[in-house]
Amino acid sequence: MTKTRLYMGVSAALLAAASVTFFAKSAPAADPAEVVVASYGGAFQDAQTKAFFEPYAKATGAKVTGTTGTGYPKVKAMEQTGNISWDVVSAESPAFVNEVKDDLLQPIDYSVVKADGIPAEFRKQYGVGYIKFGTNLAWSKEKFPNGVTAAQFFDPRVKARRVMPSDPTYSLEFALMGDGVKPADLYPLDVDRAFKVIDRVKDQIIGYKGASDQQALIQQGEIDLAYIANGRVNDAIKAGANWAYSWDASLSDTEFWAVMKGAPHAAEAMKFINFAVQPDQQAELTRQIPYGPTNVDALKLLDPAVAKDLPSNPDNAKLGAVLNSEWWHDNYESVKARWATYIMQ
CATH class of the missing domain: 3.40.190.10 (Periplasmic binding protein-like II)
Incomplete structure (x- = not known):
């Protein structure tokens, strides 16, 4: 009985070891990170x-x-x-x-x-x-060979197809700088004043677009003026767009x-x-x-x-x-709701 039990114990152990080896080799590999x-x-x-x-x-x-x-x-x-x-x-x-x-x-x-x-x-x-990164005023050199200022962007007498950012951030700061507010005096933002400034040229704004869409419009020749991330317009220029941009009235973030x-x-x-x-x-x-x-x-x-x-x-x-993220932290929801209504009108 002792030998039999020993044999059975050894056999069971070998079978278990073989099973572990088999299943370990058969188990699927771990998913890559x-x-x-x-x-x-x-x-x-x-x-x-x-x-x-x-x-x-x-x-x-x-x-x-x-x-x-x-x-x-x-x-x-x-x-x-x-x-x-x-x-x-x-x-x-x-x-x-x-x-x-x-x-x-x-x-x-x-x-x-x-x-x-x-x-x-x-x-x-x-x-x-x-x-x-910076958000910058950019322009078509064919339309404006001598360049454009932020004040001219919001001057209705300067006829151009304009595009602005899709979000109130950057847009309101740009409008206020275009109306003569010094960068150091931007915050707290005068939201009512900014909307009135944009109103001056609203009939010449063809859209409120994200930076990727703005770049596409530049490269397709469908706009003349934009307030756009510096890297995006720089990339469009590298791709052949006859555009330029300025650091005046830029907003960094x-x-x-x-x-x-x-x-x-x-x-x-x-x-x-x-x-x-x-x-x-x-x-x-x-x-x-x-x-x-x-x-x-x-x-x-x-x-x-x-x-x-x-x-x-x-x-x-x-x-x-420089964009003041703390001001936007406290005001984003209310301004965003007003902006969403405004750009749809």
Whole structure:
């Protein structure tokens, strides 16, 4: 009996070991790492793909999916429905502060995200500022060979097909600067005055469009004047548009990387952000589209000729204003509702 039991015990053990080996070899491989990044499309997202998405996928083997539609309303809707399909969002500062206010984001894990080269003002609890961009007055050189001022943009006697941003942010500041308000005196915004300024040329505004659509209109020759992100109009010029732009009455802002609360791939999202805020990747984004890096070490990697045309260049910065995200944090909802009604009238 002892031998029999020993034999049976050994046989059972061998069978169990063989089963474990069999099932281990037969089990499917773990899914590759994945991260979904929401941005804006067009030239900016093309630049992000070359500077961030493709290099990260190559370096880590992770699948990076870039999608469009980022913005506070979409992030809020996803959180409210619980149908969260994004991990990382690229957010302008007004959207970012509202997403923080509504508890839509999760804290950045700075044990993973090494952001020592980024000034403290851009290292927030819920996001990392990774570029500075400008929104600028731009014009067709064929229509206006001598250039245009912000005051002329809002002068009804200056006939032109105009386009303005689709959001009240940037638009109201531009209107007030066009009406003579100095950049240092913009905030708190005189909203009533800004709407009256826009009213002067409303019959010449062909649309209120996002930056990607504005760029398309420029390249298709369908507009004469625009208030547009500097990188977008610069990209249109590279593509052959006979346009120019100015830093007068420009408005600079910061774009943040953030991770949605409940993101399906939160751990990979932190790793992606860490990769994207390093000097080499930030510098590469600037080479692709002229937005200013926040990592001070990235600036050292850039051609001085490129750095000269960035929002962070002191000569450019002094000609315009800096968007006050805190003011928009407190006023966005009421102004947005009024803006939505206004542009539909």
